[in-house]
Amino acid sequence: MNDRKVFKAFTALVAALVAVTVVIFVVAQMVTSGLNMNGHKQSMVQNQAAIAARIQPVGEVTVGSTLAVSNLIPAANAADNVGKSTFQSTCMACHGPGIAGAPKFGDKAAWAPHIAKGLPTLYKHALHGFTGKAGTMPAKGGNMALSNADVEAAVRYMVAHGK
Numbered sequence: 001m002n003d004r005k006v007f008k009a010f011t012a013l014v015a016a017l018v019a020v021t022v023v024i025f026v027v028a029q030m031v032t033s034g035l036n037m038n039g040h041k042q043s044m045v046q047n048q049a050a051i052a053a054r055i056q057p058v059g060e061v062t063v064g065s066t067l068a069v070s071n072l073i074p075a076a077n078a079a080d081n082v083g084k085s086t087f088q089s090t091c092m093a094c095h096g097p098g099i100a101g102a103p104k105f106g107d108k109a110a111w112a113p114h115i116a117k118g119l120p121t122l123y124k125h126a127l128h129g130f131t132g133k134a135g136t137m138p139a140k141g142g143n144m145a146l147s148n149a150d151v152e153a154a155v156r157y158m159v160a161h162g163k
């Protein structure tokens with residue numbers, strides 16, 4: 001080997017080392033910045049969630065879950081829950097404090113003349129609206145997103161607590 005060949009080989013070696021350094025640098029950047037193979041940036045939190053999802057066990061053993069307990073509660077109780085939640089979300093605005101002439105929740109004297117009409121009439125008035133002596137009951141309490149079943153459950157809930 002003469003000097004010229006040694007110099008050429010040495011230059012090639014340096015160039016190769018520089019190339020390897022650049023590759024390592026780029027890979028390190030990708031790993032630490034959380035770039036995935038699609039080139040989308042992900043936060044560390046997302047990465048951890050994705051990893052947890054990928055390595056999660058196939059099955060899970062749940063001891064004493066609330067789901068199992070609620071399955072044991074009879075259907076009648078579930079209907080009462082619908083009535084209660086509908087009452088709280090919509091009807092309570094007027095019937096809770098008993099404002100604008102609405103019979104107050106739990107007030108037996110106020111509910112007696114209404115209950116006397118019978119459930120079918122109360123359903124009809126709650127669903128389609130009703131103007132009586134005391135004021136105006138808006139159809140579905142003004143919440144048209146409610147299903148008829150929800151409204152009827154709320155009527156039963158209020159009637160049950162007004163007897």
Ligand code: HEC
Pocket residue numbers: 086087090091092093094095099100101102103113114115117121122123125126130131132133134135136137138140141142146151152154155
């Ligand atoms: C904006 C106020 C308001 C809201 C909200 C409201 N009500 Fe009423 N409701 C009234 C008023 C006022 C009356 C009394 C009307 C009368 O007798 O003059 C009434 C009366 C009733 C009656 C008795 C009807 C009758 O024929 O005697 C029922 C049943 C009833 N509401 C059910 C409901 C249900 C169920 C909801 C919720 C989905 C609801 N109300 C939400 C104001 C309201």
